[in-house]
Amino acid sequence: MPMAKRGVYLGVDVGSVSTNLVLLDHETDDILAKLYLRTNGAPIHALAQGMRQLREAGEWDVFGVGATGSGRQLAAAIIGADVVKNEITAHAVAALKHNPQAATVIEIGGQDSKIILIRNGVVSDFAMNTICAAGTGSFLDQQAARLGISVQDFGDIALQSRNPVRIAGRCTVFAESDMIHKQQLGHSVADILAGLCQAMVRNYLSGVAKGKRIEPPVLFQGGVAANSGIRYALEAALGLEVEVPPYFDAMGAVGAAVLAKESRFSSAGSGTRFAGFAVGESLLSSTSWECSGCPNHCEIVQINRDGRPLACWGSRCANPMPRTAE
Amino acid sequence: MKITFPHMGSIYIPGEAFLQELGHEVVVPPLATQRTLELGCKHAPEVACLPLKVMIGGFLEALALGADTVLMIGGTGPCRLGYYAEVQRQILEELGTGLDILVLEQPFENPRRITQDVRRLLNRKGIKALPRALRVAWEKLKACEALEETALAVRPRERHRGLARLALAEALGNLRQADTIRTIQRAVQDGQAALWEVADPHKEAMLHIAVVGEIYTVLEPFVNLQLEERLGQLGVEVIRTISVVQWVKDHVIKGSVGLYKTTRLERSAAGYLRGCIGGHGLETVARTNDLGKQGVDGVVQILPFTCMPEVVAQAILPAVSQDLDLPILSLVVDEHTGEAGFQTRLEAFVDLISRREGTCAHG
Numbered sequence: 273m274p275m276a277k278r279g280v281y282l283g284v285d286v287g288s289v290s291t292n293l294v295l296l297d298h299e300t301d302d303i304l305a306k307l308y309l310r311t312n313g314a315p316i317h318a319l320a321q322g323m324r325q326l327r328e329a330g331e332w333d334v335f336g337v338g339a340t341g342s343g344r345q346l347a348a349a350i351i352g353a354d355v356v357k358n359e360i361t362a363h364a365v366a367a368l369k370h371n372p373q374a375a376t377v378i379e380i381g382g383q384d385s386k387i388i389l390i391r392n393g394v395v396s397d398f399a400m401n402t403i404c405a406a407g408t409g410s411f412l413d414q415q416a417a418r419l420g421i422s423v424q425d426f427g428d429i430a431l432q433s434r435n436p437v438r439i440a441g442r443c444t445v446f447a448e449s450d451m452i453h454k455q456q457l458g459h460s461v462a463d464i465l466a467g468l469c470q471a472m473v474r475n476y477l478s479g480v481a482k483g484k485r486i487e488p489p490v491l492f493q494g495g496v497a498a499n500s501g502i503r504y505a506l507e508a509a510l511g512l513e514v515e516v517p518p519y520f521d522a523m524g525a526v527g528a529a530v531l532a533k534e535s536r537f538s539s540a541g542s543g544t545r546f547a548g549f550a551v552g553e554s555l556l557s558s559t560s561w562e563c564s565g566c567p568n569h570c571e572i573v574q575i576n577r578d579g580r581p582l583a584c585w586g587s588r589c590a591n592p593m594p595r596t597a598e
Numbered sequence: 599m600k601i602t603f604p605h606m607g608s609i610y611i612p613g614e615a616f617l618q619e620l621g622h623e624v625v626v627p628p629l630a631t632q633r634t635l636e637l638g639c640k641h642a643p644e645v646a647c648l649p650l651k652v653m654i655g656g657f658l659e660a661l662a663l664g665a666d667t668v669l670m671i672g673g674t675g676p677c678r679l680g681y682y683a684e685v686q687r688q689i690l691e692e693l694g695t696g697l698d699i700l701v702l703e704q705p706f707e708n709p710r711r712i713t714q715d716v717r718r719l720l721n722r723k724g725i726k727a728l729p730r731a732l733r734v735a736w737e738k739l740k741a742c743e744a745l746e747e748t749a750l751a752v753r754p755r756e757r758h759r760g761l762a763r764l765a766l767a768e769a770l771g772n773l774r775q776a777d778t779i780r781t782i783q784r785a786v787q788d789g790q791a792a793l794w795e796v797a798d799p800h801k802e803a804m805l806h807i808a809v810v811g812e813i814y815t816v817l818e819p820f821v822n823l824q825l826e827e828r829l830g831q832l833g834v835e836v837i838r839t840i841s842v843v844q845w846v847k848d849h850v851i852k853g854s855v856g857l858y859k860t861t862r863l864e865r866s867a868a869g870y871l872r873g874c875i876g877g878h879g880l881e882t883v884a885r886t887n888d889l890g891k892q893g894v895d896g897v898v899q900i901l902p903f904t905c906m907p908e909v910v911a912q913a914i915l916p917a918v919s920q921d922l923d924l925p926i927l928s929l930v931v932d933e934h935t936g937e938a939g940f941q942t943r944l945e946a947f948v949d950l951i952s953r954r955e956g957t958c959a960h961g
Contacts (some may be wrong), residue, residue, distance in 0.1 A: 342942075357945070357949070358942045358945040358948070359942060359946075360942065360946035361949040361953075384939070392956045395946070395949070395953065395954075396950070397925075397951045398946055399948070400939060400943065569633070
């Protein structure tokens with residue numbers, strides 16, 4: 273006898289480094305499936321792979337879809353989303369699902385980092401890194417690779433340090449040359465990594481979190497939260513306990529799924545726009561060109577499924593239809 | 599003399615009319631695009647603020663269209679813009695463009711030069727054409743602002759995304775063609791009617807957000823990444839706090855005879871800032887405080903990277919925000935501003951306000 277299909281909400285977060293998908297149970301609000309895939313510069317490919325993997329993981333009846341992340345528009349076009357939300361709202365919603373009392377969310381992802389302050393269950397203030405990506409996941413990835421260690425071991429090695437060295441962390445270029453300098457002086461890898469963790473935390477607190485009142489409970493989310501060295505340095509600098517929620521690396525997707533559920537209840541009766549898991553099997557491609565309709569020269573992108581256009585964006589001017597490629 | 603001048607929002611419409619009435623041939627630079635910015639960044643100092651870069655780019659594009667003279671404003675004070683005419687003169691000279699710069703500034707700062715420059719501006723039809731030129735330009739300036747204010751109200755209510763943009767562009771186009779006081783007034787009436795035509799009478803704006811900040815970044819849509827339109831499409835009715843009409847009344851008419859006083863602004867900013875710090879720094883703090891007390895839902899401050907007066911105001915705004923429990927978002931723009939991050943911040947800000955007001959709106 274075939275198993276009854278589980279009613280779920282699909283949350284998708286297409287970020288710079290990872291593409292995450294989660295399925296939220298309609299009845300229990302549990303997370304039934306979670307995928308953390310590397311975007312590898314090809315978000316369309318990552319999305320298709322995610323859809324195939326989810327289909328293999330069970331029988332699902334998708335009630336609604338939420339998309340977030342810097343690639344939210346793309347995700348919404350390809351899989352058909354009912355809710356398209358910015359990362360800040362999605363992360364805050366997910367944090368509140370995990371801990372309704374949460375007051376501060378620290379999120380450090382692949383290329384951006386943010387702080388979200390929550391008071392009485394609503395976002396009261398937020399900030400994102402503005403001019404530079406220093407202190408985000410990509411830099412840690414790169415430094416781990418340079419030192420020949422796996423990024424998964426980074427945190428544990430840093431925690432072995434007794435005597436962290438001081439690294440200039442204002443800018444990744446200087447941080448790297450300072451790390452090399454310290455390494456040539458003979459400091460141990462553990463001390464250098466622990467020093468880098470402290471430098472990154474200093475940089476985050478004086479840059480992104482500048483002037484913000486950090487109150488407990490503090491949640492630490494995003495891919496970098498896997499790094500116990502960074503978490504330890506954060507706790508030491510703040511003098512507060514910092515909690516890492518179980519789905520820390522997919523909180524954006526969790527938030528998107530929760531928002532999809534909320535929206536289904538606020539707009540009762542309307543069905544989902546979900547395109548079906550079969551999207552994973554179809555031929556997805558994108559074409560892009562520079563529109564020559566006016567001096568704006570907008571870069572137009574068109575997404576195609578099996579050769580037919582799904583969506584098109586990039587136009588900034590008054591021309592309702594961008595001129596097609598020559 | 600083929601004369602050109604910098605863009606700032608729709609000011610090219612009254613600017614062009616004024617110079618044409620004086621009998622000049624006018625070259626309006628093409629509306630600023632990425633290419634303008636690239637040209638400007640190539641030739642302007644890296645540390646200069648965004649307005650200078652976009653203006654230089656615009657002058658070079660106007661040069662390619664045959665302009666030989668630039669009309670620029672100048673002044674003294676803590677904002678760097680007052681000195682930009684001189685910087686531009688030097689850059690344009692070093693590039694060997696042959697572009698000449700005429701500078702309009704308050705008469706007592708450099709009486710000899712202003713007399714010289716004004717004489718060149720008036721040399722064709724002379725002083726006789728001046729009253730009418732001023733009148734036409736003034737009417738057109740007021741007309742532009744009236745149309746744009748209507749667009750601010752219409753955008754959150756438009757039937758389909760982008761209709762207000764098209765209606766405004768057409769209305770401004772008609773206004774630009776109008777050449778008598780009567781046709782100008784007609785263009786405003788027709789334009790406003792056409793704008794309301796694209797609004798859905800059943801739609802209400804969800805939120806009211808005031809935009810404060812540096813005048814050029816507030817008014818020039820290319821530089822502020824169409825801030826007003828982005829907010830409008832998120833269901834927000836924008837309250838513009840910067841008006842060129844007001845600026846002309848205060849700084850040109852009253853200011854040139856020493857009658858302009860900042861007492862009222864200082865009273866509004868009391869407790870936060872005690873005097874003029876150049877640019878629109880005092881205005882930013884004063885208006886944020888005023889509008890916050892009047893119950894606006896939020897305030898967006900926009901400034902070019904390294905803008906001194908606005909940086910001072912930016913440091914003061916968190917205190918205003920806390921005292922009034924008023925959400926404030928500061929946005930800094932320069933040539934490296936990414937569109938994705940900009941949009942994300944705006945969406946998150948609008949979400950923040952609507953969630954706390956309990957008017958949840960998803961999707």
